[in-house]
Amino acid sequence: MGITRRRFLGCAAGAVTMGLPGLPLDLWRPGQASVAVETSPQHGRSGESVSGYESALASLGPRFRCAGASWVSRCAVLIVPAALELPPSAARAIVRCLQAGASVILESGAGFAAGRDFHAHRVVLRDYLQVRVEAPVQLWPAHTSSQGIPYVDYTWPYSAKVRDFSRVVTLGRQPGEVIAWVDGLPVALKRRSGRGTLIFLGSPLGPALWAGDAEARRWLFDVLARQGVAPVDRVRGNL
């Protein structure tokens, strides 16, 4: 599933209306976005994940826009779904966002990546964001025999169980708080970076959002609420 040129251009144009980072939500003027989803075309990127975030965040109305990499430097929360072949320009844009005080949710899309693609993904994460990841792990061959479901157990911002996506990109040892585990493997990380916060997801949340997973949606809105960009009443039981 790819992203059409028309859709990309539409999203990029919409991003022009994004507001300044760091402003309280009540100072944002109508038409300004506080959450941006980075949707620039990337080789091998899952359109499901992008669609998942778009559909989940549509309820934020004008506070949400999708945007190409060159437009994302001015937002309170930046979401990068299914990142795989992150071009240096996109990686630099993410770093600028963090330096400006934004929160960035960076979702790895490398679970199904071939060796060379994964290597490139790993290098960009290491060189630009100092995130160290290990090779993807297949969860299901083990679980077929044990008959359990390898839920991703989030410990922050609250305890939540979200369906796995068959393969996870696990984290190496590094600074930051591990905020999710699956089968005892660390798969998500939260860390201060610049003036902002980097949230790295090694198990994609987008497909679960796309399939209508209520827990995944609650988790996302809880994170956004803590960044001050989603109303608290949307977080629990009112989605």
Add this chain to the structure above:
Amino acid sequence: MKKAIGDNMISKAWGFEKGLDLVKQAGFDGIELWLGDVPWFQMSTADSEVRDLRRKIEDAGLVVSNVSTGLHWASPLSSREPKVRAQAMRIVEREIETAVLLGTDAILLVPGLVTAEVPYNEVYQRCLEALRSLGEKAARASVRIGCENCNAEHRFLISPREFWQFLNDVNSPAVGIHLDVGNIHDTGFAEQWIEMHGPRITRIHVKDVMKKRGRCGDQSVYTNLFLGDNNWPAIRGAMTKVGYDGWLVAEMEARYRYAPDQQFYDTARAMDRLIAARL
């Protein structure tokens, strides 16, 4: 109404030409070609070879009722793996291409596979997107995609109402249902599926089902026409009610242990009785 039988019923030892002769002699009007399931019709079979298959079929006095495939059991449209999904799409595209080459206007696919690993909602959403796109391609080729109700086997779209909603959501006149009256088992009644889907039915697979047997070792739940629990007078009545006048395609899972050619004759005669409503 016309009757056909799948070429996967033809013994590999007989070969395609001898099989076609048998199909004709048994009284069938057409043949269903199974992409990937028989040696003469593979993904690698070139267009020129497909045209050659058509020539042999027409020389035998038959036509192609539709193109089917079992390849989606191994490469489902609902897979999480992008490479597998791409292969699944390519299989459907090849079905459409070969349908045009073979002079038929219908293909069959298995729309998705719910597993312990890939949950229902995800399969639904993924198949919806795939079929919206494939529906456009099929429409351009004047071919209709029939999504087969595999009910218990694919654990997806198990009730007629679910299937109806799914087709509504796909919202393409080129995407309908290839209704298998044997696959419903004890989860419902084939005649109700026919009533509910009426004009959306692209083809009908016929076989009988032993509703109480279930799958047990190598014992098939399926059996030959009129030996199982399907209510054939009700099924025939429902076809009349909705005005179905298209192909009936025999899909026998269990083969005769002896005199395998006899199964073709017996099935054709049973289908004649069904079509004539002499039940």
